[in-house]
Amino acid sequence: AAEAGDTDAQVNLGILLASKSNPPQLEEARRWLTAAARSGDISAQVNLGMLFASRWNPPQLEEARFWYTAAARSGDPDAQYRLAVLMLEKLEPPELAEGRRWLTTAAEAGHSGAQYRLGVLLAIEWDPPQLEDARRWYTTAAQAGHTGAQVGLAILLANQWDPPHLEEARRWYTAAARAGHTGAQVNLAILIATQWDPPELNDARDWFTAAAHAGDTDAQANLGVLLADQWDPPQLEEARRWYTAAAQAGHIGAQYNLGILLSERLDPPVLEEACRWLTIAADGGHLQAAHALERLRE
Structure with a gap:
């Protein structure tokens, strides 16, 4: 089917060759994903971007950017998110404004990973920090169950907000801690052992x-x-x-x-x-x- 031009078959074969073969057959995967991507298949474009950004040695970041951008412009939130992460974390120098634009587009479409990463960008990487917007995006992702966002929101409320909102920080740390997030467990324990009055040492010890x-x-x-x-x-x-x-x-x-x-x-x-x-x-x-x-x- 892949030879006959079936794009779904080409994508599935490309993913199989890249991820399930031992050893991975990256050149063949590239060939099939490229065939489907050139036909406009969004999944192929995203997977081809991932192949170039994360699996190729050395990474082919411009190729990854090209294919992520193609899918992002077609409205795919995951492509928009991955394109933004590429711009923020892999390009040198980082493209903060453009990364923010794509993250915002994906976040507004409901992509919880983009909402979380946008919170990180605005709270930690932006100069000056934009804490109100960071809090809003963290909260949106946290309410959807994104444990990283729950932790990011708690850190923001406990350590960056003036005055600190310790009760709300504790609530979000607890949500992530109960989901098994070890960083949240540590931060929650530190919060109730050192910032709580009086300290709750038994609970801190448990976490x-x-x-x-x-x-x-x-x-x-x-x-x-x-x-x-x-x-x-x-x-x-x-x-x-x-x-x-x-x-x-x-x-x-x-x-x-x-x-x-x-x-x-x-x-x-x-x-x-x-x-x-x-x-x-x-x-x-x-x-x-x-x-x-x-x-x-x-």
Whole structure:
């Protein structure tokens, strides 16, 4: 059917060759997708753009842009979104204004990924930040269940808004945390452990633990801090376990905190292991670790 000019067959064959073959047959995939794309098939144009932007080595960004643009001008929101991401994240220098235009078009068509990415652009990358518009787009995507947007909205409300809207931030962090977003779990735990009055340490511990068990090193490091410095009485052995997990994964703050715990908090101190972790952290550029190491060696 593909040989006979059936564009659906050409697209399906191109996707199969690019994504399901082992090894991928990218040249053949390109041939079939190009045939369908030249016939005006929007799915072929989008998939050809993805092939050039993400699978080709080196990426063929101008080719990707050409095909994304063809589909975007036909009104395809996913193509509009992908074209905008290409402009914002892969072109050098980024084309912020044009990227914003395509994101806005896709966002207004209901593309939740575009709504989220537009929120990021306006809140973080735009100069000056456009927080009202960012909040509006984050909220639209968050209400549709986009966990990244829920987290972005919570960060905006807790850290960028004046005054902070902590209750609403907590609500959005919680929505994403319950959906399994480890970053949301960590941020929610930090919020209720450090910005809430009074701190809700039991809930913070639960959320840190959930993310820590999922392998999030920030969660492991923060759980260590909570157990060592905020818990009454301190849970030093459990803190040591979580610091160690994060330290072994390369978390420099955990390496430093583990060194301090071993040298200053445990009785008796475990100096050889403390020196080892402080050395690793100091070699990684942690100044406090270098100073602590000097004190230990005096």
